[in-house]
Amino acid sequence: MYETAVAASTARLAREVLRARLLAGGRAILHASVVTDEDGATILTLGDKGAGKTTTAVTLARTGLRLLASGRVLVRVEGDGTVRVLPWPSAAAFGFGLPDAVDLFETTRACLASGEQMHPTQH
Numbered sequence: 001m002y003e004t005a006v007a008a009s010t011a012r013l014a015r016e017v018l019r020a021r022l023l024a025g026g027r028a029i030l031h032a033s034v035v036t037d038e039d040g041a042t043i044l045t046l047g048d049k050g051a052g053k054t055t056t057a058v059t060l061a062r063t064g065l066r067l068l069a070s071g072r073v074l075v076r077v078e079g080d081g082t083v084r085v086l087p088w089p090s091a092a093a094f095g096f097g098l099p100d101a102v103d104l105f106e107t108t109r110a111c112l113a114s115g116e117q118m119h120p121t122q123h
Contacts, residue, residue, distance in 0.1 A: 023074075031046070031053075032046045032053060033053040043060065044073070044085070053070070069087030073085050
C-alpha cells in the first residue's frame with residue numbers, strides 16, 4: 001500500500017513538473033479532443049464539458065483519422081502560424097453520445113438497466 005502511494009505521488013509530481021516546463025515554454029492548455037490525418041493535419045474539437053468533444057473525435061477517428069487526444073492538449077503557436085499540438089494524459093468524461101458513436105449504446109443501456117452506475121461526473 002505504501003509503495004503504491006509513493007509511486008502515485010511521484011508520478012503526479014513528475015507530471016506537474018513536466019506540465020510547468022511546457023507552459024513556461026509557451027504552450028497553453030486547451031480542453032479539447034484532437035484527431036489527425038496521415039499528413040499531420042489536425043482537427044481540434046473545443047467546447048464545454050458535455051458538448052460532445054470526445055464523441056466528435058471518436059466519430060472522426062472511425063472515418064480513418066487518428067485519435068490523438070481526448071480531454072486536454074497543450075498547444076503552441078509557432079512564428080509561422082503553425083499550431084503544434086501535444087496530447088496531455090487526462091481522463092475524458094464520457095456522455096451518452098460516445099457509446100452511440102461507437103455502437104455501444106445498447107450495451108450501455110443494458111448495464112444501466114441492471115443497476116450499474118455512470119461515472120459520478122455524468123448526469
